[in-house]
Amino acid sequence: MFDALAARGREFLGVRYPIISGGMTWVSNFALVKAVSDCGGFPVFAGGNMPPALLETEVDRLVAELKHPFAVNLITIAPNFRAQYEVLQSKKVPFVVFAGSFPRKSDVQGMKQAGKRCMAFASEGSIAEQQIRFGIDALILEGSEAGGHIGHVSLMVLLQQVLFAYDAVPIFVAGGIATGRMMAHLMLMGAAGVQLGTRFVMSEECTAHPKFKEAFLHAHARQAISTPQYDSKLPVVAVRAIKNGGMEAFGKLQLELLKQLEAGEITREAAQYEVEHFWVGSLRKAVEEGDVEGGSLMAGQSVGLLHDILPMQQILDTLVADAEAELQRVAGRMGTLNPV
Numbered sequence: 001m002f003d004a005l006a007a008r009g010r011e012f013l014g015v016r017y018p019i020i021s022g023g024m025t026w027v028s029n030f031a032l033v034k035a036v037s038d039c040g041g042f043p044v045f046a047g048g049n050m051p052p053a054l055l056e057t058e059v060d061r062l063v064a065e066l067k068h069p070f071a072v073n074l075i076t077i078a079p080n081f082r083a084q085y086e087v088l089q090s091k092k093v094p095f096v097v098f099a100g101s102f103p104r105k106s107d108v109q110g111m112k113q114a115g116k117r118c119m120a121f122a123s124e125g126s127i128a129e130q131q132i133r134f135g136i137d138a139l140i141l142e143g144s145e146a147g148g149h150i151g152h153v154s155l156m157v158l159l160q161q162v163l164f165a166y167d168a169v170p171i172f173v174a175g176g177i178a179t180g181r182m183m184a185h186l187m188l189m190g191a192a193g194v195q196l197g198t199r200f201v202m203s204e205e206c207t208a209h210p211k212f213k214e215a216f217l218h219a220h221a222r223q224a225i226s227t228p229q230y231d232s233k234l235p236v237v238a239v240r241a242i243k244n245g246g247m248e249a250f251g252k253l254q255l256e257l258l259k260q261l262e263a264g265e266i267t268r269e270a271a272q273y274e275v276e277h278f279w280v281g282s283l284r285k286a287v288e289e290g291d292v293e294g295g296s297l298m299a300g301q302s303v304g305l306l307h308d309i310l311p312m313q314q315i316l317d318t319l320v321a322d323a324e325a326e327l328q329r330v331a332g333r334m335g336t337l338n339p340v
């Protein structure tokens with residue numbers, strides 16, 4: 001049964017399982033991407049704000065060594081975005097995922113003309129409609145339960161607002177997914193597949209610092225909180241991460257910057273840069289150096305559902321086996337219902 005439901009996503013992505021390992025800055029490196037790919041999933045390499053020359057080297061390695069399709073994630077608001085875009089256009093990368101903000105029509109069309117399939121996040125119905133008009137090939141519907149930079153709307157609402165309303169392109173659903181059982185229900189609702197992040201951090205092949213992964217092992221869902229915005233003078237894209245000293249430091253930084261803005265001691269642009277730069281530096285500190293107190297522990301609420309670090313193959317195979325078992329269970333239940 002899973003095979004039938006998975007057909008559209010599988011055909012679109014060109015891999016065995018329509019399960020996307022979402023791009024995660026500093027985490028989704030060559031090692032993780034290769035592991036996901038070799039085990040039948042669809043990996044997304046994180047471009048983050050990588051210097052274009054380094055991105056080129058990494059992409060060349062992916063193109064040379066991966067046997068199946070994969071994507072590169074570009075953050076449209078990253079300072080290096082334009083240069084990264086040009087690097088990707090010239091490479092044999094089959095898919096591009098635009099993140100951060102929404103790609104312009106020319107961004108989508110430029111990549112499509114270079115032979116790539118494009119995906120973008122839809123944080124509400126009007127964005128889905130716009131992106132479909134721009135020629136996007138697939139959408140990712142990510143609820144606010146997810147880890148990393150997030151929108152404000154929960155998956156429960158987005159499913160009704162977007163998944164139930166649009167069928168023109170495949171829609172992959174993300175945020176809070178930890179089990180095959182959940183995946184089965186989302187696909188019954190019409191999802192072409194799913195995207196997970198936190199689950200893949202908790203894989204043996206993920207090269208994030210052991211302390212980073214250890215923090216995930218012990219976290220409860222309620223500890224994966226999102227950052228507040230104190231004043232619209234200093235807009236903050238919410239980030240979901242496990243509560244620690246870094247989260248508190250971010251709150252204090254915002255208050256301090258607001259004070260400086262009020263006193264005319266800093267420009268709005270400089271303050272905005274500091275807010276955005278905070279996460280880039282602090283995620284790296286946690287992922288690469290293991291600074292789990294001062295760095296950022298970006299994670300979805302799904303972290304509270306995950307209690308083990310497993311080999312990639314086991315993660316993917318279990319998701320699919322559990323999805324299949326759930327579909328059989330649902331079919332059994334449906335069979336026992338008597339139509340009136």
Ligand SMILES: Cc1cc2nc3c(=O)[nH]c(=O)nc-3n(C[C@H](O)[C@H](O)[C@H](O)COP(=O)(O)O)c2cc1C
Nearest residue numbers: 022023024025099146147148176196197198298300
């Ligand atoms: C540590 C971390 C870093 C992330 N960085 C990015 C990123 O650079 N670009 C992006 O599109 N999404 C990013 N995400 C979101 C994931 O790709 C994915 O959509 C999300 O984790 C799904 O929610 P889940 O963690 O509940 O499975 C990040 C998530 C985490 C946990």
